[in-house]
Amino acid sequence: MLKLNLHSYFTRHIQVMLYSLGQLWRTPAATAMTVLVIGIALALPAGLYVLLKNVEQVSSQWDDASQISLFLQHKTPDVRGKQLAEQLLTWPDINAVYYQSAKDSLAEFRQLSGLDALLDTLPSNPLPPVIVIQPKLAPSENEALQSLVERLQNMQEVELAKLDMEWLQRLRTINETGERGISILAILLSLSVLLVIGNTIRLAILNRQTEIRVIKLVGGTNAFVRRPFLYTGFWYGLLGGAIAWLTLLLTLLFINGPVNRLAALYDSHFTLNWLSGQMFIALPLFGLLLGVLGAWLAVGRHLNDIEPT
Amino acid sequence: MIRFSEVYKRYPNQHEALSGLSFELDKGEMAFLTGHSGAGKSTLLKLIALIERSSHGQVWVNNQNLTRLPKWKVPYYRRKIGLVFQDHNLLHDRTVFDNVALPLIIAGENHREIGRRVRAALDKVGLLNKERSLPIALSGGEQQRVGIARAVVNRPPVLLADEPTGNLDPDLSREIMHLFEQFNQVGVTVFVASHDLELINRMGHRHITLHQGRLA
Numbered sequence: 001m002l003k004l005n006l007h008s009y010f011t012r013h014i015q016v017m018l019y020s021l022g023q024l025w026r027t028p029a030a031t032a033m034t035v036l037v038i039g040i041a042l043a044l045p046a047g048l049y050v051l052l053k054n055v056e057q058v059s060s061q062w063d064d065a066s067q068i069s070l071f072l073q074h075k076t077p078d079v080r081g082k083q084l085a086e087q088l089l090t091w092p093d094i095n096a097v098y099y100q101s102a103k104d105s106l107a108e109f110r111q112l113s114g115l116d117a118l119l120d121t122l123p124s125n126p127l128p129p130v131i132v133i134q135p136k137l138a139p140s141e142n143e144a145l146q147s148l149v150e151r152l153q154n155m156q157e158v159e160l161a162k163l164d165m166e167w168l169q170r171l172r173t174i175n176e177t178g179e180r181g182i183s184i185l186a187i188l189l190s191l192s193v194l195l196v197i198g199n200t201i202r203l204a205i206l207n208r209q210t211e212i213r214v215i216k217l218v219g220g221t222n223a224f225v226r227r228p229f230l231y232t233g234f235w236y237g238l239l240g241g242a243i244a245w246l247t248l249l250l251t252l253l254f255i256n257g258p259v260n261r262l263a264a265l266y267d268s269h270f271t272l273n274w275l276s277g278q279m280f281i282a283l284p285l286f287g288l289l290l291g292v293l294g295a296w297l298a299v300g301r302h303l304n305d306i307e308p309t
Numbered sequence: 310m311i312r313f314s315e316v317y318k319r320y321p322n323q324h325e326a327l328s329g330l331s332f333e334l335d336k337g338e339m340a341f342l343t344g345h346s347g348a349g350k351s352t353l354l355k356l357i358a359l360i361e362r363s364s365h366g367q368v369w370v371n372n373q374n375l376t377r378l379p380k381w382k383v384p385y386y387r388r389k390i391g392l393v394f395q396d397h398n399l400l401h402d403r404t405v406f407d408n409v410a411l412p413l414i415i416a417g418e419n420h421r422e423i424g425r426r427v428r429a430a431l432d433k434v435g436l437l438n439k440e441r442s443l444p445i446a447l448s449g450g451e452q453q454r455v456g457i458a459r460a461v462v463n464r465p466p467v468l469l470a471d472e473p474t475g476n477l478d479p480d481l482s483r484e485i486m487h488l489f490e491q492f493n494q495v496g497v498t499v500f501v502a503s504h505d506l507e508l509i510n511r512m513g514h515r516h517i518t519l520h521q522g523r524l525a
Contacts, residue, residue, distance in 0.1 A: 009417070011419075011420075210400070211402075213398075214398050214399075214411070216384070217360075217392055218392070218415060219386075219415055219416065220415045221384040222384075309360065
């Protein structure tokens with residue numbers, strides 16, 4: 001008996017589910033518009049999220065790129081420079097050092113700049129010897145890094161100690177700001193999806209007042225009346241989420257070519273992270289949740305107002 | 310089967326529709342509820358169907374005290390009351406079959422049982438050949454018979470009708486009333502509000518007459 005009841009319970013649910021889908025199908029223009037609004041509202045924060053994730057991915061590649069360039073006094077002889085480098089290597093917060101003599105610096109500059117002829121006219125080498133230091137500290141340990149730079153700066157042979165990572169911090173801060181902005185945008189747009197679905201369901205309820213009254217007169221429970229509207233919300237959300245995912249996919253396809261070319265120009269192995277697998281599940285699921293929730297709120301507000309008289 | 314005990318009904322606009330009404334209807338009885346417009350006939354039926362609640366006094370139906378029935382139990386209670394209205398209350402966007410099937414779908418009956426019972430009900434009101442029609446394609450008398458089929462399809466012990474022949478000519482009215490008698494003969498308690506005195510006087514049965522919210 002229970003098995004039979006359960007069976008007819010699920011059959012009923014599937015029937016109502018398909019019935020609501022059929023109802024939406026019968027008004028294709030109105031349905032398409034609602035679904036598109038939902039889709040676009042969901043695609044926007046999702047797209048920005050993908051963008052942000054990609055920027056984060058790029059910047060994380062530079063995580064161990066924080067290095068300190070130690071420009072030594074011009075007159076420092078190579079022997080002293082090398083000695084200094086070896087000495088620095090024993091510091092606990094230094095990971096690796098690389099000594100580059102003034103001569104090597106010039107050679108490198110010659111190669112990179114292509115200013116051979118011009119450099120030949122110079123009376124002497126204008127470049128100082130450099131010690132490039134890779135600290136053991138992560139870029140986030142800002143204070144420790146600053147104090148290391150300070151200690152290095154105070155050494156006798158050092159002309160200038162330069163920590164070259166301010167731009168990385170700025171990028172990270174911009175990222176953080178972006179992340180919060182996107183969160184707020186996502187919340188606002190989710191709220192608008194909720195309102196759109198709620199309003200659509202409200203209109204559907206008003207259109208079917210007579211039907212609801214009759215159902216209540218012949219013994220329909222609130223749950224019975226609510227069910228088709230919840231499934232309507234379910235379909236709106238699911239279809240809206242699918243549209244959002246599709247929009248995102250097409251956008252990424254569209255910009256993928258230029259991004260790859262750009263990466264090639266920067267000699268980078270960067271490829272666009274599509275997140276499409278996650279999004280394929282997350283967007284429709286999220287849309288579906290919003291849809292059911294919006295429908296629930298609308299039905300809850302209006303169902304009790306409609307009683308037989 | 311139906312018992313009113315000192316029932317008062319006052320609407321929010323202070324209009325007192327029923328004032329200290331007491332009466333009793335036996336199980337399997339058929340009775341007519343008469344009185345002028347505004348005498349409280351509709352209010353009385355609404356109290357039995359729990360569309361309204363009494364302001365004072367108690368209403369018992371099938372040994373159940375309606376005054377104490379919580380709101381969430383109302384739908385399940387209504388499934389045991391067949392309701393027929395003057396304006397039929399049919400859903401015009403679905404077929405006769407689907408209209409009659411509605412109470413069974415709500416009650417969660419299985420597919421085969423629904424088909425069987427809907428056809429039995431339609432057969433009883435003589436509309437078996439119209440199951441695929443939309444209500445709009447039917448005459449007034451036929452629409453009312455669809456309404457009756459829907460009211461009896463889940464075999465309720467009580468059948469209430471509010472002016473079921475209000476819009477019909479005398480011949481059709483007699484036909485409809487005769488249909489109610491048939492249901493009464495198989496044990497259903499039937500309570501029909503009507504001001505068609507000529508017709509109901511000819512039919513016999515008990516009359517409960519209201520005058521300004523009291524028994525006249």
